[in-house]
Amino acid sequence: MAGLPVCVLGLGLIGGSVLRAVAAKGRETFGFNRSFLGARAARDDGFTATTDLDEALSWADRHGALIVLAVPMPAVAPLLEQVSLAAPRCPMTDVISVKGPVLEAVRAAGLLDRYVGGHPMAGTAHSGWTAGTADLFAGAPWVVSVDDHVDPVVWTAVMELAMDCGSVVVPARSDEHDAAAASISHLPHIFAEVMALEAGEVPLAFALAAGSFRDGTRVAATAPDLVRAMCEANAEELLPALDRALRVLERTRDSLQRHRSVAELVEAGHGARVRFESFGRPDIDNVVVGEGRWREALAAAGRAGGVIRSALPGPDSR
Amino acid sequence: MAGLPVCVLGLGLIGGSVLRAVAAKGRETFGFNRSFLGARAARDDGFTATTDLDEALSWADRHGALIVLAVPMPAVAPLLEQVSLAAPRCPMTDVISVKGPVLEAVRAAGLLDRYVGGHPMAGTAHSGWTAGTADLFAGAPWVVSVDDHVDPVVWTAVMELAMDCGSVVVPARSDEHDAAAASISHLPHIFAEVMALEAGEVPLAFALAAGSFRDGTRVAATAPDLVRAMCEANAEELLPALDRALRVLERTRDSLQRHRSVAELVEAGHGARVRFESFGRPDIDNVVVGEGRWREALAAAGRAGGVIRSALPGPDSR
Numbered sequence: 157m158a159g160l161p162v163c164v165l166g167l168g169l170i171g172g173s174v175l176r177a178v179a180a181k182g183r184e185t186f187g188f189n190r191s192f193l194g195a196r197a198a199r200d201d202g203f204t205a206t207t208d209l210d211e212a213l214s215w216a217d218r219h220g221a222l223i224v225l226a227v228p229m230p231a232v233a234p235l236l237e238q239v240s241l242a243a244p245r246c247p248m249t250d251v252i253s254v255k256g257p258v259l260e261a262v263r264a265a266g267l268l269d270r271y272v273g274g275h276p277m278a279g280t281a282h283s284g285w286t287a288g289t290a291d292l293f294a295g296a297p298w299v300v301s302v303d304d305h306v307d308p309v310v311w312t313a314v315m316e317l318a319m320d321c322g323s324v325v326v327p328a329r330s331d332e333h334d335a336a337a338a339s340i341s342h343l344p345h346i347f348a349e350v351m352a353l354e355a356g357e358v359p360l361a362f363a364l365a366a367g368s369f370r371d372g373t374r375v376a377a378t379a380p381d382l383v384r385a386m387c388e389a390n391a392e393e394l395l396p397a398l399d400r401a402l403r404v405l406e407r408t409r410d411s412l413q414r415h416r417s418v419a420e421l422v423e424a425g426h427g428a429r430v431r432f433e434s435f436g437r438p439d440i441d442n443v444v445v446g447e448g449r450w451r452e453a454l455a456a457a458g459r460a461g462g463v464i465r466s467a468l469p470g471p472d473s474r
Numbered sequence: 475m476a477g478l479p480v481c482v483l484g485l486g487l488i489g490g491s492v493l494r495a496v497a498a499k500g501r502e503t504f505g506f507n508r509s510f511l512g513a514r515a516a517r518d519d520g521f522t523a524t525t526d527l528d529e530a531l532s533w534a535d536r537h538g539a540l541i542v543l544a545v546p547m548p549a550v551a552p553l554l555e556q557v558s559l560a561a562p563r564c565p566m567t568d569v570i571s572v573k574g575p576v577l578e579a580v581r582a583a584g585l586l587d588r589y590v591g592g593h594p595m596a597g598t599a600h601s602g603w604t605a606g607t608a609d610l611f612a613g614a615p616w617v618v619s620v621d622d623h624v625d626p627v628v629w630t631a632v633m634e635l636a637m638d639c640g641s642v643v644v645p646a647r648s649d650e651h652d653a654a655a656a657s658i659s660h661l662p663h664i665f666a667e668v669m670a671l672e673a674g675e676v677p678l679a680f681a682l683a684a685g686s687f688r689d690g691t692r693v694a695a696t697a698p699d700l701v702r703a704m705c706e707a708n709a710e711e712l713l714p715a716l717d718r719a720l721r722v723l724e725r726t727r728d729s730l731q732r733h734r735s736v737a738e739l740v741e742a743g744h745g746a747r748v749r750f751e752s753f754g755r756p757d758i759d760n761v762v763v764g765e766g767r768w769r770e771a772l773a774a775a776g777r778a779g780g781v782i783r784s785a786l787p788g789p790d791s792r
Binding site for chain 1: 595615617644646650651653654655656657658659661662663664665666667668669670671672673674675676677678679680681682683684686687689690691692693694695696697698701702705706709712713715716717718719720722723724726727730731734735736737739740741742743744745746747748749750751753776777778779780
């Protein structure tokens with residue numbers, strides 16, 4: 157049996173791919189896009205899509221659909237205001253790359269009890285409806301929040317959405333997600349920009365640049381607006397990560413100057429990278445959603461690298 | 475006609491690959507390796523190789539061979555002392571990844587007029603004679619120094635060595651080479667170690683790590699001794715590069731805290747990376763080695779991205 161109807165708000169790369177993926181699973185879908193061109197492109201591909209937010213939210217309300225927020229962070233708060241008026245009982249998730257600020261906006265809109273955050277960790281260098289595909293998320297990790305407030309029924313609906321998109325689910329708290337994203341994505345983006353900038357000012361640097369430079373600066377080729385959006389939205393967690401990195405760099409600089417040695421950093425960094433390479437991905441299959449300390453159990457399992465590959469039993473299956 | 479005989483001192487990955495490559499071009503070769511196992515492995519593969527430095531240098535002296543220093547930086551000075559006693563008239567180059575410190579050691583040994591530095595920019599994660607291959611340098615840039623002192627006859631011999639190894643030649647001053655290496659290789663190694671270390675201390679980070687982290691920290695998997703050797707040997711240039719990077723990072727941190735913006739860095743970094751992607755590799759074919767301001771002309775052409783793909787005319791062809 158197909159899962160809940162899905163109403164996707166925002167038909168860019170991620171939202172458009174979600175719409176395609178769940179439609180391919182036989183679910184009823186409805187799409188909203190602010191710009192006419194995106195909505196028309198979706199309709200041209202045979203989907204129901206509108207530029208009329210009220211129309212989309214009325215449909216969601218009538219069908220008890222799962223609402224998927226797939227808009228940039230600055231558009232979230234005004235959209236939530238409309239959701240709270242027109243479809244306040246619908247379960248809701250999002251696909252935005254930062255989780256704490258969305259959670260706060262949802263809380264401010266009074267929709268917390270219907271909301272479970274999400275973050276599919278997939279993407280391409282392109283954007284917009286036409287860049288999307290039904291298999292964009294195949295095999296990719298999809299973070300589903302297990303914050304203290306989350307409801308087991310909504311959580312299960314979001315887990316099923318991720319699985320219908322072909323993803324494996326990584327359960328995580330919103331705050332831990334954002335701290336991890338700062339260190340594995342936002343800091344690497346900042347570092348890549350610094351390396352590209354530095355090399356750009358040194359004569360001969362581009363002429364000699366090889367693999368370590370090409371790899372290390374690859375993400376500096378990302379569109380500046382996207383890099384800014386993710387780094388700035390996660391400033392709360394990126395700042396302490398930057399501070400820790402600055403302290404390590406300053407200590408390394410002093411050690412290089414005084415003792416001609418970078419041993420401490422290089423041995424610790426190499427050790428961490430080796431641990432990363434051997435980091436396992438065990439199945440999470442021993443938690444029942446809604447039973448006992450299920451949120452804490454899932455957060456701990458996600459932290460240890462665990463992923464959900466087959467739907468966990470939950471409220472529906474009891 | 476095959477080029478000069480070649481005497482390679484040090485039969486590790488790089489030296490061993492040079493020996494194989496030039497032997498395949500029909501040159502006479504002789505190899506020296508301090509450790510018995512390396513020398514025996516070369517002999518087992520059909521090459522003439524010894525653990526007796528005097529024997530190797532006498533052969534080089536008798537044959538007027540091009541001597542190739544292919545030992546780690548700390549072994550250079552004692553080796554040069556022996557060269558100055560046993561084969562002081564031989565032309566000489568090296569394949570060490572830092573150029574300024576080698577140049578200073580050569581000057582101290584009184585061998586400057588016979589020496590032109592080199593740096594083939596190729597390698598693998600493995601080391602030792604058995605890791606080498608005759609085609610290790612195929613298509614790779616090989617930096618050949620054009621410092622003020624260099625002699626056109628020795629320069630041409632080193633250019634021909636690089637070409638017999640299948641490389642394209644990038645002419646560069648030793649100081650500019652080291653500054654560029656700091657910014658495109660040593661700083662990226664330091665940054666990769668910092669990113670790996672930082673992520674290793676954040677719960678959930680490895681669980682969520684994807685492409686940007688994997689690419690950005692790839693070189694942190696390099697053996698710590700190799701990373702230390704190259705960064706520490708180039709401390710003179712790595713320190714100012716680190717200082718510049720620290721200033722940019724601190725400014726970015728302040729801008730993120732005060733204005734929630736990383737715009738300045740991200741736009742400049744992206745611009746530099748885009749320039750790198752469109753950086754051309756024009757042929758250098760309009761310089762005669764030894765004529766006019768040939769060293770300055772080659773340094774300028776190398777700085778602009780130029781490479782030598784066919785041997786330049788020089789002292790032999792006039």
